[in-house]
Amino acid sequence: MSSSAILYVKLIGSVVFWGGTWIAGRILAGDLTPYSAAFLRFFFATIFMFFLACRATGKRPSCTGKDILPLAFLGLTGVFLYNILFFSGLQTVTAGRAALIIAATPTFIALGSALIFKEKFTLWKIAGFVLALTGVSTIIGHGNPVSIITEGTSFGDLCIVGCVLSWAAYSLAGKPVMKKIHPIETVFWSCLFGTFMLFGPALYHGLLSEIVSASFIDYSCIIYLALLGTSLGFSWYFEAIQQIGPSKTGIFINLVPVTAVALGAIMLDEPVDLFLVTGGALTIFGVWLTNRN
Template sequence: MSASAMLYLKLIGSVVFWGGTWIAGRILAGDMTPYSAAFLRFFFATIFMFFITCRVTGKKPNCRKKDILPLVFLGLTGVFMYNILFFSGLKTVAAGRAALIIAATPSFIALGSALIFKEKFNFWKTAGLILALIGVSTIIGHGNPISILIEGASFGDLCIIGCVLSWAAYSLAAKPVVKQMHPIETVFWSCLFGSIMLLIPALFNGLVAEIFTASFIDYSCIIYLALLGTSLGFSWYFEAIQEIGPSKTGIFINLVPVTAVALGAIMLGEPVDLFLVTGGAMTIFGVWLTNRS
């Protein structure tokens, strides 16, 4: 097999891994508290990321004093906040539905880049953001976006929307950091600082007891999230960015919610109705419009 074919297989693998995180997260959310599930995921992810960082960069992870505060913020937004909201939302929200809501994240990152970094936000980007918002509203409102204004969104849906905002904040804060540090190393420090933040609330919410009562399936999901969904997923994705560039690589991100919906239907028996498909298509197309060259 050629190196190019292997690269694309790894890229598709990372997308499938990320789609599968919603299935593993949905299973864990029914068995453990969000704090324990999030901490255990990133405790193991930090260990895996340490070895992957050493292999990719050829040295042990290291950060300067001036990098600590930005890296702590990345751990706060991308690990601590995102994963508590992730597992809290998945207690009541179907995996495929949640993944399609999250699909709007790139549009919010583009908006944040325009506001913070003064990047251009033209007509097509605006149209894409509006279309993505309508798509998400269609998913949450079960085909009637206006119902959100009347009935409001559920707690689970609000948690998933919180994931969108926290990951957008993480991505925007990471932009200046990765100019000074290897992206893989940035992920390692995010995992480490996020794990430290998750430890105390996890201990106060029954972590020790859940470590002993968790089932084999629960630990399988934790290892999946830590090794495949975090460590290998990110390392293969960044490898693709380095080889074929961010534009070509980014196209594959649109397959994540599609994979999550398919796996949710096959593995969890989640229904896939017309409103879910329509709203998801609008969201993904809106994201494409927002981020097209």
């Protein structure tokens, strides 16, 4: 098999791994508190990311005093907030539905880039943003976007929308950081800081007792999330970015929610109705429009 073929196999593997995180997260959300699940995931992920960072850069991860605050902010938004909201939302929201809501994240990143970094927000991007927002509203409103205003939204859906905002903040804050620090090192530091932030709340919410009571399936999901969904997934994704560029690599991200919906239907017997498919298609097409060259 050629090196380019191996690269695309790894990239597709990353997509499948990330699609599977919603399944593993859904299982864990039913057995552990969001705080314990998030802490255990990133306790192991930080260990794996340390070795990956050493392998990628040829040295141990390091940062200066000036980098601590930006890296801590990445840990706060991309690890602490995102994962508490992730596991809280998955207690009541199906994996496929949650993944399709999260699929709108790139459009919010594009909007944030326009506001913060003064990047062009063209008519195509505006159209994509509106389409993605309509798609998410269709999913949350079960086919009736207006019901979000008239009837409100569930706590679980609000948590997943919170994931969109926290990951957009992480991505925007990470842009200047990754100009100075290797991307995989940046992921390691954000995991480390986020894990420290999660430890106190997890301990308060019964971490020690849940470590003892967690089942083999729970620990399998934790290791899956830490090793495949975080460490290996990010490593292969960044490898693809370096070799074929961010534009070609980014196209594959649109397959993550599709994978999550398919895995949710197969493994968790989650329903896939017309409103979910329609809203998901609008969201993914909106993301494509927002990020097209």
